[in-house]
Amino acid sequence: MNDRPSVLVTGGAGYIGSHCCKALFEAGYNPVCYDNLSTGHRDYIKWGPFVAGDIRDAAKVTATLRTHDVVAVMHFAAFSLVGESVADPQKYYLNNLAGTLALLQGMREAGCFRFILSSTGAVYGNAGRELINETDRCEPINPYGTSKWMIERVLSDYRDAYGFGAFCLRYFNASGADVSGVIGEQRDPETHLIPRAMMALQGHVPDFSIFGDDYDTPDGTAVRDYIHVTDLAAAHVLALKLLMQGHRGGSFNLGTGHGFSVRQILAAIAQETGREVPQVMKPRRAGDPAMLVANPGAARDVLSFEAAHSDLPTIIRTAWAWHRRAHPLKTAASS
Ligand SMILES: NC(=O)c1ccc[n+]([C@@H]2O[C@H](COP(=O)([O-])OP(=O)(O)OC[C@H]3O[C@@H](n4cnc5c(N)ncnc54)[C@H](O)[C@@H]3O)[C@@H](O)[C@H]2O)c1
Structure with missing residues (x-):
């Protein structure tokens, strides 16, 4: 029996999710990696249990949250190639948008209402100004960015209607690798x-x-704007701590x-x-x-x-x- 609070990390076998699992473990949490390994790596799962599952399977999400007595969900699972999203938008709306709706449904069923979304600077589109503020207009120019922007809108409604605490962390360009050298950025095909x-x-x-x-x-x-993945992971732990204190969340840029x-x-x-x-x-x-x-x-x-x-x-x-x-x-x- 694990006496650390459990956090479900969807996409925990991926690049950023695996770094967050490490940061969660080091901060005293039990990161439960929930991943279908579509682009993730089995050997990146080192800091907690692994559940092979798909975010689109709401019943499995609910069962996993209950089994591990999960206090919050960090949601990294998504497709994230801009060019591919332009060529095949349905793939992105089904996995990113419909998948997140199913995940949130599974969370409500299990009574888990703390959520951190991997959002993106791509929600802004052609920002047209030097430094982008969260209050700037979001006008994504590709289906990938649109899928994340739609999820942010959903979360705004879920905060008001269902009492979710939800942070949308808009990463700019994730980069670098953990100093241990055991996890890093690896995709096939690699486009970053x-x-x-x-x-x-x-x-x-x-x-x-x-x-x-x-x-x-x-x-x-x-x-x-390039931000080190270790910094992204640290920001997630900070957001989690606020959620645990009852913070409602909001949308925040993560860049330099x-x-x-x-x-x-x-x-x-x-x-x-x-x-x-x-x-x-x-x-x-x-x-x-x-x-x-x-x-x-x-x-x-x-x-x-x-x-x-x-x-x-x-x-x-x-x-x-x-x-x-x-x-x-x-x-x-x-x-
Ligand atoms: N890499 C960046 O620069 C960057 C920038 C902004 C936002 N993001 C967002 O950060 C998140 C993580 O990105 P990454 O670069 O680590 O990608 P990644 O492809 O390395 O990781 C994504 C993980 O999600 C899993 N996954 C995908 N669909 C799933 C599903 N339906 N059910 C269960 N698991 C599923 C994959 O197997 C993989 O392990 C994504 O949401 C992405 O949109 C990334």
Whole structure:
């Protein structure tokens, strides 16, 4: 019998969810990983029990919450590839939106009313201003961002009608890896910028594509706000503590307030590794805004959140350490 309070972590076998399981364990909780392993990794589940399940199965959610006497749910399970969401929106609305509705239904049935959502900076769309505030208009420009925005609206109604406490944490670009080197960012196919660039560097993919150099940004390439995954995990634990005190939640940016262009990231990788990433220029992708940088002020004020690991050298160093482990070099000559 576990005397730690249990937290259900949907998507706990994924990149960010696994880091949150570790942070929860270190903070004295019992993270119960609930995952269908569609994109997750069985060997990332190290800090608590595993329940093989789908969020769309409300009855299984209810049974799991009861079995483990769960006090709160952290919800990471989703599909999150922008380009794929443009090509196949139904996949995103069924898994992300309908899946979350089923999860919330299962929670109500079990009497569990504390919830933390992985939301995203993509809810803002083309923000058109330097630093994005939570009060700015949300106008997502791809089905992935829309699916998360719709869930935020649902949660607003569920707070009022059913008494949910619900935080929607709008991550900007999750990056880096745990210092232990045992979990990190790994997808198939990999489309995220930093791991993709590192795979190109190691020859696992032929080259790295820069999608557009004609944006209205200082060097023409898209600018994003990169936040270390360890910082994201810490913010979740802070939000959980507030929920346990009866906080109603709300929507908060998780970013640093500093943006880096694609070219700046590639330069930082070259600096860390001593090698240039092989690159090709491609046209802009549908659904990619020019610039997404968070104003982190509200998370600092309400959650007492400070990004402690999100400087670019730490992000690149931990990502590279993980990456070399996850994608071993094929030949000694290429190291
Ligand atoms: N990676 C980022 O930069 C970023 C930025 C903003 C928001 N997010 C959000 O953070 C969350 C986690 O992202 P990630 O990068 O760790 O992704 P990931 O693909 O590594 O993890 C998602 C996990 O959810 C599981 N899953 C998916 N659908 C499921 C279902 N129906 N039932 C049960 N399990 C299911 C997968 O198996 C996987 O383990 C997602 O909700 C994503 O939208 C990510």
